[in-house]
Amino acid sequence: MKDQLLPAVSFQGVTRRYGLVNAVSDVSLDVSPGEFFALLGSSGSGKTTLLMLLAGFDKPTEGRVLMSGTSVSDVPPHRRQIGVVFQNYALFPHLTAAENVAYPLRMRGVGRAEREARVKSALGLVNxxxxxxxxxxxMSGGQQQRVALARALVFGPDLLLMDEPLGALDRRLRDQMQQELKRIQGELGITVIYVTHDQSEAMAMANRIGIMAEGRLLQVADPATIYAAxxxxxxxxxxxDCSILRVTATDGGRGYEICGVRQPLLSPATAPFDIVVRPENVAVHPVVEAVSGDISGVPATIRDVTYLGAGWRVTLELPDGQSLLASIVRGDHKNVYLAPGEPVVARWAPTFVAALPAEKSS
Structure with missing residues (x-):
């Protein structure tokens, strides 16, 4: 019972230094049992290095890596009970799918009858x-990916690590495999740490996301929180996509002013601050409509319109020269003439605004 309260994985002040370069800098993170956790970041952010430290293919320069409360920093990879799936799948070309899946069992000395039963079950799990x-x-790329997944799961690992496993697949197949991975993870209840640079992939699959840049873990939260705040x-x-706008704080940080329009904040912020507005939360109206209620209305001019099938992506220019993105879905057109140069009013509700410390000018 006590072990169930411990994190499945814990990074405690982990740093990995290569010469003068910190690939990972003082990362502390707990991942709960049964959690689907995504490490999200661009190339060189340190996310794969963190994964390799956990898998045992590398060692931290400083700090500790623990699994279920026990340090594994000196435990070799084959003794960590971790399944790993890479982007290139790393299948043996001279072995069949069943033989590839059976390989980890053979290395562990599992008998033939049990080995065949486990392989059959693992292949069934991935259809x-x-x-x-x-x-x-x-086999197709998607089928090879399923074989690699079955091989990583066949020996019953405590943890599954996945490093850009869907990166080589086309968009339609990636979407299908995202659903499959979530289904399998739910059925097995296994802890998954998933490395990706694809924001939509992380949002669609993970219980929580950790965003990395330059070796540092910048924020950890559930997808809805990390997107909205x-x-x-x-x-x-x-x-x-988002618009980050310079504003002037008002009422001691309880509101702001932009282009002569005053707007409250739901939570007071320390000045100076910028605001973040997502394009799907920006409504575009004809200038003849009056500003009403507690929704701000900022005069703007349409600078660019891109047709996206389901709607339009509109780039607006505010009177102070700042750019504002808006997404207009079919059915929400509301008689706005979407053409460059057209004057409009942009509105967004306080509910959908996040305040950030003002970005320093260089």
Whole structure:
């Protein structure tokens, strides 16, 4: 019972230094048992290095890595009970799918009868029961990815690590595999740490997301929180489209003014601060409509319109020269003439505004 209260994984002040470069800098993070946790960041952010430290393929320069409360910093990879899936799948080309999946069991000395039963079960879990005799060259990219996943799960690991596993697949297949991975993780209840640079992938799959940049963990939260309340400018820009606007604080930080329009904040902020507005929360109206209620109305001019099928992406210019993005969905057009140069009124509710410490000018 006591062990259930311990994090499945814990990084405690972990730093990995290569010469003068810190690939990972003082990262502390707990991942709960059964959690699907995504490490999100661009190339070189340190997310894969953190994964390799956990897998045992590298050692921290400083700090400790623990699994269920026990330090594993000196435990070799094959003794950590961790399954790993890489982007390139790393399948043996001369072995069939079933033989690839059986490989970890053979290395552990599992008997033939039990080995065959486990392989059959693992292939069934990834919906490849009928492809056990196929070689990797005879399988699609998605099928190869499923084989790699089955191989990582067949020995019953305590933890599954995935490093950009869907990066080589096309968008339609990636969407399908995201659903499959969530289904399998839910059925097994296994803890997953998933490395990706794809924001939508992390948002769709993870219980929590950790955003990394330059070796540091910038923010950890559930997808809805991290999207609506980013901790800094980098996180706001990295996780989806947004507009970050310079404003003047009013009422001791309980509100702000932009282009002569005053607007309250739901939570007071320390001045100076900027605001973050997501394009789907910006409504565009004809200038003849009056500003009403507690929703701000800022005069703007349409600068660019991009048709996206389901709607339009509109770039607006405010009177002070700042740019504001808006997404207009079909059915929400409301008689706005979407053409460059057209004057409009942009509105957004206080509910959808996040305040960030003002970005310093260079």
């Amino acid at each position: 490849l029961t009928d492809r056990g005799s196929s070689y990797p060259s005879q 980013p901790s800094n400018h980098f996180v706001a820009r990295f996780l989806g």
